[in-house]
Amino acid sequence: MTLQQVTFGLATTWSGSITYVLLATLGYTISLAIYRIYFHSLSRFPGSKLAAATYWHETWYDVFKDHSYVWKIKEMHEKYGPVIRTNPDDVHIHDPDFFDELYTLQLDKWEWWTRGFAVPTAGGMTIKHEIHRKRRGALNPFFSKASIVAEMPVIQEKLAVMCARLDKIAGSREVLDLEAVYLAVTTDVLTQCSYGWTYDYINNAEWAYRWKVVNAGGRASASIVRSFPLIGAVVRSMPLSLALKLVPPVGFMKSWMQRVGVQVKKIKSDPELMASIKIEKRRKDTIFAQILGSDLPEHELSDQRLIDEGVLIATAGSETTAWAITITTYHIMKNPTVLAKMRQELATVEILEGNPVASWTALERLPYLTAVIKEGVRMGGGMLSRLPRIYDKPIQYKQWTIPAGTPVAMTPHLVLIDENVFPQPRKFDPERWLDRLEEGVTTSRLDKYIVAFGKGSRNCIGIHLAYAQLYMCVAAMVQRYDLELYQTNDSDATPTRDLFTAGVKLGSQGIRVIVHDKNEKPGAGV
Template structure:
């Protein structure tokens, strides 16, 4: 009996310890943390569960809560116990600087990605090594050499447009451009014989599994960011089990098969390279880069292309002006356009710039850490080693920079005053030493695809409204209201 009473008396002690720890943690985070003096929600400063509630329970809604915090507290806010968010484009080049100052990625933020990829490499010097392996393949010069491959895939896409016209049905643009993007990237990544050939499907709607798979993968990124043990679990699953969750995973074994000496793909060359350290050409690491290359390098640009096409087709004046420019530059619609010639067209260039601005498909914030530098913003001193983030979506929708930001106005890129210098503001591909590697590729796709398709075909939106492209949720990339992720068009006739 005595032993029972002793045990009963000890029960509150662990609970007391836990409560005392929580209380001390709350007091520390609110009053003694290096970030305690920064404005923001007190609840967000105390616990990451505040972010989990908006991003996991409500589903990708934390970006809007960050915006609400800025509206209430100002341009600099503490959004969780460890991170500062700034909403002021003038700070952008300070945070996302070039090679002159080191910026690390925030390990917590990127841990749900493929750990061996350059994207998921946090430390600046290591990231620069991995970035340097891939960047030559995505330089403007290299992209020029890919032009015949890109145009070949666009022509195949046009054959599907022609089939759609003849059948009187409709075609979904995101799936169409995603099929094109996957074929280009898999062709370049693994060699022509290992191209995924999504465009060879009898109907592009069959490729919806790819869109669903990639969408599901991005949807997992945010929860996995908070639940690290699940990241390790997914990494240990066999390929066949991963394929049950995401069918596109089954295609990743092409990386291993790409060791074949007769293949000429990017990752084939990396795997066979004798100049790289063995750790950087190990199969697991190269596979991680290939996965990210195929997934991130196809979904975001294809979604942007679909959204841009929506805006073009919705505005009759924009469409007519663009088509007239294309008719002058390309008298024969059957002839393949030249990328260098298209880049000289002012209105097409303005349409693409405005399209990347208004689509803002990468909605996630991108934290950076200045490891040995105190960052300063309007009198605020941000301690070295603090994760600091900004959001492209907020910059591209800032009415002080882009009046009427919700309106698609290509003319703003032609008629702006020299003092405004709008070209410094687009941040679709981020900036600095850890920016996206693919802007040259993405722009080439837009130039060649829009010019070819709009010169050859008349397109009309079908069963598609603003609701289909309106950003509601952040799932790394922009997501509309559930059930509205489609942009459909009909193809009534060919152009002469």
């Protein structure tokens, strides 16, 4: 037999083997799709057959179609009703009145969903309800309303620096990225309160613009890693120097984790400090000391777990709050009537000498400001990603019995723009929240539908700090400045992409403004 014949024979064998593998793979894929559509425990639930057959349906929209699966889910609900399958293994419900009922159950997270994030041992990413309950319990005192009220001087300090910088810029025609300005404030506040140190973005020439870009890139990668976990594993294993060059969001996060890790090790290596942390029952100075001084078992106090916790709290809490403040400010400055009413109401509140703004506790008593804040939070969009949870018992929704152990999700953003709850949902209308005033406190029948921070035991742990910054940042900006919009319109402020939280159109330059002192150019807000 000649060499040519041997080579031809081997090639034929390999070709045949590959053909058999491909045919087997195709046969398995088709069989699996048929099973999922017709024989799966969720087969009787309505929805797209393609969504039920394969995860690639979701991947197509969230990885290759600009993170748009949230809008496909909305479209499927309009076609099939309030209960649908969004992929082979989960069920999605859209019914604003069911949100509280679902998320106040003792729910686990879905492991498939959390693998898109790089902090698996953080409380917010914890799978099991019972483990989450203990981790959350260790931190609850740190973020209680009383604790946040005690941190008001930190917020006042950062806002004073912001205002000093804006005072110098006012009238100069310098163009600012408004979200970067607020992100500098929220990141410095959150890290100062949580870590005891900050990146000092508030004094940075570009505010927090680079951090904004990096954060958005990191959030955009979650759906990619969820669909292609090997990519996430490879990128996360890169050395810091290589990651900073090839994947800046990952490199930046690695450097953040590294700095947090140094602080954790420093605390742990100080016997005297550790002894005092264990003895003192008061709220600690940092979240790391708070966790180390808790009753959590030793295996819950590893360096990596503390790093994960610190990184998730600081990154998620700063970005979401900054975006909500940005959107609120944008709509105020676009609506002269709203701006005038706010200034009239804010003029009734005392600002203590040396502070740039009144305290949160004073501001939250103002009915119109409260209505504006609620509408701003709603318009900001909350979480665009659905929130899948698993219950160990069947869940009954109307005539549907969802089997125990099934991932069940709702999407906060779809609640916040539901036309049946909020007529003209894309219109900024604070008046919709002023339907009830009880004993000087603004309440509303709509309050139950403010789901931007989640509900139940897994709601946002930093909700009080977020609201404190919302009230104080918005009040400071409104009382002191007019903002002229620069090459910016509603498309830059309307959530269109699911980056876990809100993402706007690709190519947006952000919400850009020119700052004027409110006495310098009345009516500059556009």
